[in-house]
Amino acid sequence: MTAPLERKRHASVETLERGRLRRVQIIEAATELFANAGYRGTGLAGIAAQVGVTQAGLLHHFGSKEKLLEAVVRHRSDQDHALTEEIMGDGGLAVFDRLHLLAEHNAKRPGLSQLFTVLVAENLLPEHPANAFFVERYRTLRAAVARALEAGRARGEIRADADLDAASRRLVAALDGLQTQWLLDPDEVDLVEGYRELAQAMRHELSATG
Secondary structure (H helix, E strand, O other): OHHHHHHHHHHHHHHHHHHHHHHHHHHHHHHHHHHHHOOOOOOHHHHHHHHOOOHHHHHHHHOOHHHHHHHHHHHHHHHHHHHHHHHHOOOOOHHHHOHHHHHHHHHOOHHHHHHHHHHHHHOOOOOOOOHHHHHHHHHHHHHHHHHHHHHHHHOOOEOOOOOHHHHHHHHHHHHHHHHHHHHHOOOOOOHHHHHHHHHHHHHHHHEOOO
16 A cells, blocks of 8 residues: 555645646746736736646636736745845844845846836726735835834934934835836946945935934
8 A cells, every 4th residue: 555655645746846836937927928018918818828828727826817916926025035134134324235236136137127116006006906915015115124224223323313214215215216217218227326326325314423
């Protein structure tokens, strides 16, 4: 009985691995198509065709277009987590010294940067499928920046009178704005240099020593 059970277990593992790989392929195809045509401009049939599966096969893995969109944005966000943690570090003014790492990271994958920019624009209203995700993402990001800056204030690096919640909002807004300009006009807008200039300005503004 051992051999048949072992073969069955092995077959189950292979099936699970094939399913995982297929999900990754679908997410990658959807990422490319959503970035180029937007969520509303992309049909499930087109995604399925690019992967080489039927639309029914695609729905077997994700259930709906909305669930696929959620998987796409979470996959992209998960890829950024380690870098975000590195940039935040132990907080303080050093956060600004590492901002260029984000620009360098995004400059290597303009398609994913375009994807997020397109999806944010498409999901501004509460009834849009990924609105809640992006609302929570920006809240979490602003809070993380504010906490990192507060750690620097506790060490005496950052001005005691600085409004760190406002600073975090301005920083996130500026980062997104520079990225949008770069995506629209990469020959004129240097993303890495733009992030460096922004970081220098905010470092000077918030520094306790001026």
